[in-house]
Amino acid sequence: MPKKLVLERPKGFYEKFERKPGDKSNTHYCPGCGHGVIHKLIAEAIEDLGIQDRVIMVSPVGCSVFVYYYFKTGNIQVAHGRAPAVATALKRANPKAIVVSYQGDGDLAAIGGNNILQAANRGEHITVFFVNNAIYGMTGGQMAPTTLPGMKTTTTPYGRDEDNEGPPMKVSELLATLDGPTYIERTAVWDNKSIAKTRMAIRKALQCQMDGKGFSMVETLAACPSGWKVDPKNQYEWMLENMQPFFPLGVKKDIRDERESWHRTPRDNSAEEVSEALDLNVPDPKLFPSEYKKDSYRNPSIKLAGFGGQGILSAGAMLANSAMEQGYHSSWIPSYGPEMRGGTAYCFVNISDQEIGSPTVSHPDVLMAFNRPSLEKFEADVKTGGLLMYDSTIIDVEPTRTDIEVLAVPATKIADGLGNTRMANTVMTGAYLAQTGILSREAMEQTIPKALKRKNLVDANYLALKAGMEFVENQ
Ligand SMILES: Cc1ncc(C[n+]2csc(CCOP(=O)(O)OP(=O)(O)O)c2C)c(N)n1
Ligand code: SF4
Incomplete structure (x- = not known):
């Protein structure tokens, strides 16, 4: 019996190519491609x-x-x-x-x-x-x-x-x-x-x-x-x-014949092994219990934004690190402008009692704006019911949203009163802690010495943190 020749589309393809309306049998390639x-x-x-x-x-x-x-x-x-x-x-x-x-x-x-x-x-x-x-x-x-x-x-x-x-x-x-x-x-x-x-x-x-x-x-x-x-x-x-x-x-x-068959197995190190290899403190969740002021402050995704040189990235890193000290999952992603000083800088921080799926934040629960362009650019992105904090010393406009909570913090003025305007980032962080209760002051105080390169600034930053907290507590 002669062999029957069957011409049909291989099963590795879809039966129909649904790329666009009309002809569902052809690809988009040119003739002869x-x-x-x-x-x-x-x-x-x-x-x-x-x-x-x-x-x-x-x-x-x-x-x-x-x-x-x-x-x-x-x-x-x-x-x-x-x-x-x-x-x-x-x-x-x-x-x-x-x-x-x-x-x-x-x-x-x-x-x-x-x-x-x-x-x-x-x-x-x-x-x-x-x-x-x-x-x-x-x-x-x-x-x-x-x-x-x-x-x-x-x-x-x-x-x-x-x-x-x-x-x-x-x-x-x-x-x-x-x-x-x-x-x-x-x-x-x-x-x-x-x-x-x-x-x-x-x-x-x-x-x-x-x-x-x-x-x-x-x-x-x-x-x-x-x-x-x-x-x-x-x-x-x-x-x-x-x-x-x-x-x-x-x-x-x-070299298929010479190579042994092998499969890469994903590394599966325990939290303790990772902590030891990276010389991290193993967090003790019971060490600094959180006292949330509101349920909506749980598991925040945060965007901190301002000029390069304002300490935006280090404030974000301090938040993420102290969250880790406290036993949360946390993530931090920086975004640098091309300039070393004066360019834009922002970072994303996630703090959560659940594993974090994605470290990027397009619609933050919390926006901390340290300059006017950041406020104007990112205010619209804040989630309804979210929290917008801004440095009211240097931002001379007010937010316009009415469906979010707004907290004006004269962070630069408070930092100036303590002798160094560059601690406005720590003042704002203190205000955030007091406003939300999500992180304890003790956890943050453990992080500050690790985060600061200049150790002579540690005590001043403790004061800045305290001043930011007191500003909110006295409101
Ligand atoms: C980041 C980025 N750079 C450039 C392009 C523009 N771009 C689209 S296809 C292409 C070249 C593709 O050529 P090739 O890989 O040889 O594929 P062919 O089209 O020949 O199949 C370029 C440069 C792009 N889409 N994204
Ligand atoms: S013939 Fe060239 S231009 Fe046309 S679909 Fe093929 S690769 Fe693209």
Whole structure:
């Protein structure tokens, strides 16, 4: 009986591509684009290897940004060039997942050059499909690190000049020199034979990860007729003539047989071990009990904002540290302006009796504004029912919100009375403690000497803390 040929979409793809209304059967790629062929080979491999329920595709920025509309797998879309870093995290958090980073040459070799280098060097257990079409396709055909000598692009209108722009980057050869990777092969999709080899290489790379053998990558030379301004009918000849000489095909590294199968196990150190290694005090939750003034003051997310040099970041760090001393979970993230003095500075602090999901704060429960631009910029972000504290010595406007609690603290004036206006941050911190009761003065007093580089300022800061607290208590 003759074999029946069945043409159907691989199960690794969605049945319908729901990217936009209308035609649900086609991808967004231009006619002749290499991405479509490579997608199909990967989708077939996922189906045949039986790993669809374990695959997480990491899609890049570039023409293949919409990978997640096509692959019926786990999907995550990431910032330009950062796929190897995100893939690293996904794999380390889910060692049983098969994590695939799909990247173009602008994404992988230009903006993400260091990302791929470090991930390969660490021997991350991920699989990278690197589509080398020698150009930035999505943005209209600029030079990529892999652009060929003499090739005209919008940024090399006279052709890539090796004296000026350097020669094309051979990423596979480069990564193959590292100890980390296990399997690296360069293939192409310019005729049936090369497509068959790419099919095999894709399967080997995925199998390498399934076997726990470490980092695998397949670089595939692919067409971008739109970027190259080449008629799709002639693209294969063009590739053979122009790409092949610079990017020799073949296996660049393959030590799968020599490598033991191994899996990275996430570190699972106890709180005591971490505290000992980092020389931290093990917090005793009973040491300084909180006396919340209101239930809404529990578990605050706080934004402190002002000019660089006002001690915004150190006030935030002191709050987060003393929360830790008191047995809370806490987080602190600084944000620096480019200037050392006088630029903007703000930080996010979370204090919680629960684990903290995300350290960033877009809508704070508490805003501490230390200058007028910060008040004007961030007042609107405070959650309804939240608390806005501002330094009324230097902010000469009043907040306008009526659905939040507002506390004007003449922090700079109080600090000036104590001999140093730069302690306004500690005054404000004291006011916050007294207003909310969330942290004890004792916990804060333990933190101050650790936070201050100049030890002669410790006593003055104790006074500033006390003065801030008394200001609120005497209201
Ligand atoms: C941070 C950042 N920088 C620049 C861009 C603009 N940008 C979008 S796609 C792209 C190049 C993509 O080229 P490549 O990785 O070769 O993929 P292709 O489009 O050829 O598939 C650039 C520079 C961006 N989106 N984000
Ligand atoms: S611009 Fe190039 S890479 Fe992008 S879809 Fe079109 S042919 Fe493919």
